[in-house]
Each structure stands twice: as structure tokens, then as C-alpha cells.
Amino acid sequence: MTDTQGGLRGWAAGRGGSLSRLRFTSxxxxxxxxxxxxxxxxxxxxxxxxxxxxxxxxxxxxxxxxxxxxxxxxxxxxxxxxxxxxxxxxxxxxxxxxxxxxxxxxxxxxxxxxxxxxxxxxxxxxxxxxxxxxxxxxxxxxxxxxxxxxxxxxxxxxxxxxxxxxxxxxxxxxxxxxxxxxxxxxxxxxxxxxxxxxxxxxxxxxxGLALIGAALLAQAAATTVLKPVHRLGVAARRLGEGRLDTRLRVSGTDELADLSRTFNNAAEALEQRVAEMAARDEASRRFVADMSHELRTPLTAITAVTEVLEEELEFESGSIDPMIEPAVRLVVSETRRLNDLVENLMEVTRFDAGTARLVLDDVDLADQITACIDARAWLDAVELDAERGLHARLDPRRLDVILANLIGNALKHGGSPVRVSVRESDDSVLIQVRDHGPGIPEDVLPHVFDRFYKASASRPRSEGSGLGLSIAMENAHIHGGEITAANSPEGGAVFTLTLPRDASRLTEETGESTPDDEQGANDSSGKEGA
Known part of the structure; x- marks a missing residue:
């Protein structure tokens, strides 16, 4: 016999081995x-x-x-x-x-x-x-x-x-x-x-039977508990997709019912708040659009008068009292600025309302940039590095708006010479505008495309409307492109415009390619967002 002090032993043999950890996502x-x-x-x-x-x-x-x-x-x-x-x-x-x-x-x-x-x-x-x-x-x-x-x-x-x-x-x-x-x-x-x-x-x-029963009971309990949770998840996804009228059916008085009621209350409050914000936003856009249209008529008359006064200042010296000549010049300048501001506001209103459309055409980029520079008498201050024959299917008018704002911004705040270079990259074209000025302050860089942004509070007024760069960005976006701003290691600011070679896909997706009946803004704005 073998001595086993203490009597019969219970079986408890442990087997070696390692179990990989499981991640339960359900x-x-x-x-x-x-x-x-x-x-x-x-x-x-x-x-x-x-x-x-x-x-x-x-x-x-x-x-x-x-x-x-x-x-x-x-x-x-x-x-x-x-x-x-x-x-x-x-x-x-x-x-x-x-x-x-x-x-x-x-x-x-x-x-x-x-x-x-x-x-x-x-x-x-x-x-x-x-x-x-x-x-x-x-x-x-x-x-x-x-x-x-x-x-x-x-x-x-x-x-x-x-x-x-x-x-x-x-x-x-x-x-x-x-x-x-x-x-x-x-x-x-x-x-x-x-x-x-x-x-x-x-x-x-x-x-074993207890384990099986517990698994079946857990399955039944999980089904009972998770059905409301699943409905809540579906409702939350629908709410996130913008279907703000989504509501949950509430039954019972337990915690899940309280959660459903809370969700419904939150969804209702969100729907009301979004409706109010949408109404205010629509009213604001309508106000800006109506105001811009209403201002165009008196501005047209005022502009005509200021043009006559300007001609008299330039060609009929002495016909205007020297005491009031500075006032006349100020009126002419501010009228031109107000006219540009109205045009820019109308352009911004079209972007906000989603009515801005592309009118595509085959564009020779070198010719387009040359025409933009020549139209504004910037030929002596701008160096162009672009090969002729590089074509893209874009909206010529909107491209002109973008180029006018970027180049004018560089001339105003960076100083000449301004260098414009065009490069090809896969299915895109890169247009880079670089100046030789002091560059853009680091704290200003994230805000250069913001509307009405002023880099310095001491300069709340400037010749620009403060909307030029934001309009340029919107015109790039409507093409499916982008504009980035940075400082060059050699000095000066660098604006890089990236546009697709062919924007036809965007017009096919929207199903609209009709010409825009409004004239876009061509104001150039500064690095201050002025």
C-alpha cells in the first residue's frame, strides 16, 4: 500500500498552456x-x-x-x-x-x-x-x-x-x-x-446544464436589453445624418425608457435650435443679398458722378477748388472701395446660398495668367514662370478672380517682384505666387482666409474689403481645389493654388454647368485678411 496521509484527495489537476487574450467588441x-x-x-x-x-x-x-x-x-x-x-x-x-x-x-x-x-x-x-x-x-x-x-x-x-x-x-x-x-x-x-x-x-x-441555461438566459436578457440600445444607436446615426425629426418610441418606466425620453428631448431641442439658426442664417444671407442689390442702383449713379469728378481732376486742372480737391479724391476712392465691397458681398452671398456655378472652358494657364496681369497693369511687377501649352478645363472667370486676389495681395503686402510659377502634378496643376516681403506672422497664417480678418487691430480699415482671399478660397473649393499659405525659407510669403486638370467631374456630379449671371469680384485682399 502507498501512504496518502489525510485520506482521499479531490481531483484538481491544472494543465499548462497559455490562452491568447480575446477582444470582445460585441x-x-x-x-x-x-x-x-x-x-x-x-x-x-x-x-x-x-x-x-x-x-x-x-x-x-x-x-x-x-x-x-x-x-x-x-x-x-x-x-x-x-x-x-x-x-x-x-x-x-x-x-x-x-x-x-x-x-x-x-x-x-x-x-x-x-x-x-x-x-x-x-x-x-x-x-x-x-x-x-x-x-x-x-x-x-x-x-x-x-x-x-x-x-x-x-x-x-x-x-x-x-x-x-x-x-x-x-x-x-x-x-x-x-x-x-x-x-x-x-x-x-x-x-x-x-x-x-x-x-x-x-x-x-x-x-453544465446551469451553464447552458445561463447562456440562454443571457441571450434572452441581452436581446431584451440591447433592442432599445440598438434602436438608440440607429436613431443617433440618423440624427447625425441630419434627420433631425428622428424620435424614439418610449414604453415603460425603466432606465432605458428614461434614456429614450432624454434622447427625444435632446433631438427636439436640437431640431428647434438648428431651425432657428437656419432661419437666422437664411435671413442674414437674404439681408446681405437684398442690401447688395439695393446698393447697386445708387452706387451706379454715385460711381458715374465720381468718374466725372475724377476726369475733371485729371484733365481739367484748376476747375475744382484746391480746398475741396482732397475731399473729392477721398469720395472717389471710397466710392470705388464701396463698389468693390458690394460686389464681394454679392459673391459671398452666392457661395453661402450654394448658387455659385462653374462655367468650364479649356484654358491655357500661361495665357490666362498673362491676361490677368495685363488687365491690371502688373506686367512690370510680376515675373511669370509658365510654359505655354499647359491646358486645363476650368472656369476662366473664377480662375481670374483667384489670380487677381493672390497676385494683388502679394503686390500690396509683399512688394515686387512677385513671381508666379505654374507646375504640373499628376492630374492637378499647381500655381504658386511668391513675394519678397517680410512674410506672414505665424499667428496670422491660420486666419489669412477668414472673412474680414484683420492681423492688426490698429488697422481696422484698408483698401481691400477683407473678403478677397476668402473668395479666392471659395472659388478654389468650387473647382475641387485648395489654396495654402506659408512663408518661404528665403523670405516672403508663398500662396500655392492646387486645381484639378479637369473640373468636369464636379459639374457632372451636381448636374449643373450653367453660366453665372453675376459678375464675380476681383478685389485683391491683404495678408491681414483686410
Whole structure:
């Protein structure tokens, strides 16, 4: 037999190996896993406790019955033997003891009259001998205890549970008080072990069923919980797509119902706020458009008068009182500035209203830039680096607006010479306008395309309207292009215009390519956004 101090061991073999971590992105899956883990933990805990309690109860009951019977047999049978029995007497007594109701095997050890150790074996277990009794148990049985007030006997009954080739046994031993043989008993616990194995299988099956039930319950609970969450997600996506009339159906009084009501209230407030903002924005655009149209008529008359006054200043010297000549020149300048501002406001209004359209044509970029420079008498101040024959399908008028603003801005704030270069890049063309001025302050760079932006609060007024660069950017965007502003390492500011070689795709997508009946602005604005 093999000594396994402490009795039967529960199976708990841990297997090595590493499990890769899983990322659960589904809330439903996480709910099912959590439910399953909770159910598994509870079922395993309950099953383990039940198995342990039943195991101890079964083994203790069987053990107590066997030990009680063995103690009684030792008192009745072994205690009746003489102090130095013969081997036949030991053999006969061992057989009688083994015939008890518990059917255990007995080994009696004593010394005969000659001092020789003799053995009596019931023969119930093949090979059951003194060597099969654990050494620790033999030492405890043969150790004489000191008799005290709390210990009335020098020898006691000791027991131990052992396992031999997978079969559990209960082994016990004691000595006859007052002289006599020492008795050992061996009783198989295999029936109890089978009962415990059956119990373990039953608990394992119950645990598996509990796990399956928990998974099904988690699936049902997840479906119940996630349906409102899914509806909320769909409603949120629709709201994000601009469908502000989206609402959720509210039912019940639980937290999800409160969440749905909160979403509906938020969506309603957002719809009202957006409607108010849209109304104000529309009113503002209409006001600017109406104001610009209304101003054009008196401006036309005022412009005609100022042109006559300007001609008199230039060609009829002395016809105007020198005292009022500065005032006349100021009126002429401010009238021209006001006219440009009105034109720019009308252009901005068309962009904001989404009515600006492209009128495409095949454009030779070098010729277009030359025409823009020549029309404004900038030939002496601008250097052009562009090869003729580089064509693009763009809106010539809007391209002229962009170029006029960029080049005029460079001349006004950067100083000549201004260099304009044209390059080809895949399906795009790059037009770069560089000046030789002080450059753009770093804190101004992010705002150069903002409307009415002033780099210096001390210069709230300038010759430009403050809309030129923003209009240039809008014209680039309507082509599907972009304008960037930066400072050159060699000094000066660099504006880079990127346009597609062919903007026909944009007009095909919108389905509109009709000419714009309004004249665009060609004002140039400064780096200050002035």
C-alpha cells in the first residue's frame, strides 16, 4: 500500500498552456460571457461545497461504523486472549473478528510464551500483512501515552486513509489495554468512492446544464436589453445624418425608457435650435443679398458722378477748388472701395446660398495668367514662370478672380517682384505666387482666409474689403481645389493654388454647368485678411 496521509484527495489537476487574450467588441457577446462566467462560478462553487460536504459525511459515517465495530471486536475477541497467545489462537481470533458486520480484514500481532512474535491474519485481503500498514500508523499505535487526569489509557485507536492502486482503504490499529495482542484492520472504501464519483458526475452535469441555461438566459436578457440600445444607436446615426425629426418610441418606466425620453428631448431641442439658426442664417444671407442689390442702383449713379469728378481732376486742372480737391479724391476712392465691397458681398452671398456655378472652358494657364496681369497693369511687377501649352478645363472667370486676389495681395503686402510659377502634378496643376516681403506672422497664417480678418487691430480699415482671399478660397473649393499659405525659407510669403486638370467631374456630379449671371469680384485682399 502507498501512504496518502489525510485520506482521499479531490481531483484538481491544472494543465499548462497559455490562452491568447480575446477582444470582445460585441456587447451581446460580453453580456453572454459575463452571465456564463457568473453562472459557472456559482455552479462550481455550489457543486464543490456540496461534493465536499457529502464526501465528508459519507466517509465519516462509513469510517465511524468500521472503527466502532473494530474497537468492539478488539475488546471482545482480542481482549479475551491470554497475554501470550499462540499463533493458532491469534488466527482463530482474527477470523472471528473479520466475520463482523463490517467485513474488514484483521491482523493480530503478539508475542508467545517463548517471546517470539506471532501473527494472526484473517486472510480477507491477499497479502495483508504488517508491511502493508503505514509506518507512521504503526509507530502511533505502539507509542505508550502518559496516563494523566485527561488521558486514562496508555494506548489509543489510530486510523488512516490510504490509496492502493487507485482503491481507497481505511487502515486502523490499537493495542489491548493491560497486555495482549496488537490489532490492525483494513477496510476497502471502494463503494463509498463509487458513490462519490457518481455524485461528482451528477454535480458536473448539473453545472453544465446551469451553464447552458445561463447562456440562454443571457441571450434572452441581452436581446431584451440591447433592442432599445440598438434602436438608440440607429436613431443617433440618423440624427447625425441630419434627420433631425428622428424620435424614439418610449414604453415603460425603466432606465432605458428614461434614456429614450432624454434622447427625444435632446433631438427636439436640437431640431428647434438648428431651425432657428437656419432661419437666422437664411435671413442674414437674404439681408446681405437684398442690401447688395439695393446698393447697386445708387452706387451706379454715385460711381458715374465720381468718374466725372475724377476726369475733371485729371484733365481739367484748376476747375475744382484746391480746398475741396482732397475731399473729392477721398469720395472717389471710397466710392470705388464701396463698389468693390458690394460686389464681394454679392459673391459671398452666392457661395453661402450654394448658387455659385462653374462655367468650364479649356484654358491655357500661361495665357490666362498673362491676361490677368495685363488687365491690371502688373506686367512690370510680376515675373511669370509658365510654359505655354499647359491646358486645363476650368472656369476662366473664377480662375481670374483667384489670380487677381493672390497676385494683388502679394503686390500690396509683399512688394515686387512677385513671381508666379505654374507646375504640373499628376492630374492637378499647381500655381504658386511668391513675394519678397517680410512674410506672414505665424499667428496670422491660420486666419489669412477668414472673412474680414484683420492681423492688426490698429488697422481696422484698408483698401481691400477683407473678403478677397476668402473668395479666392471659395472659388478654389468650387473647382475641387485648395489654396495654402506659408512663408518661404528665403523670405516672403508663398500662396500655392492646387486645381484639378479637369473640373468636369464636379459639374457632372451636381448636374449643373450653367453660366453665372453675376459678375464675380476681383478685389485683391491683404495678408491681414483686410
Amino acid at each position: 456587447l451581446r457577446l460580453r453580456l453572454v460571457v459575463v452571465f456564463a462566467l457568473v453562472a459557472l462560478t456559482a455552479a462550481v462553487s455550489a457543486s464543490g461545497i456540496a461534493y465536499w460536504l457529502n464526501r465528508e459525511a459519507v466517509l465519516t459515517r462509513a469510517q465511524d461504523a468500521v472503527l466502532r465495530d473494530f474497537r468492539q471486536e478488539m475488546q471482545n475477541r482480542a481482549g479475551a486472549l491470554p497475554e501470550h497467545p499462540t499463533q493458532d489462537q491469534l488466527q482463530r481470533a482474527a477470523g472471528q473478528m473479520a466475520a463482523s458486520s463490517q467485513h474488514f480484514s484483521v491482523l493480530l500481532v503478539a508475542q508467545d510464551a517463548d517471546g517470539k512474535t506471532v501473527y494472526g491474519n484473517s486472510g480477507g485481503i491477499n497479502g495483508f500483512s504488517l508491511e502493508d500498514v503505514p509506518v507512521s500508523l504503526r509507530a502511533a499505535v505502539n507509542k505508550q501515552q502518559k496516563v494523566t487526569d485527561t488521558n486514562n489509557e496508555p494506548y489509543h485507536l489510530y486510523w488512516q486513509r490510504v490509496v492502493d492502486h487507485g482503491t481507497p482503504y481505511l487502515v486502523a490499529g490499537t493495542r489491548v489495554i493491560g497486555g495482549g495482542p496488537t490489532g490492525y484492520m483494513a477496510k476497502t472504501l471502494e463503494p463509498e468512492a463509487k458513490d462519490l464519483n457518481s455524485l461528482a458526475w451528477s454535480l458536473g452535469i448539473a453545472t
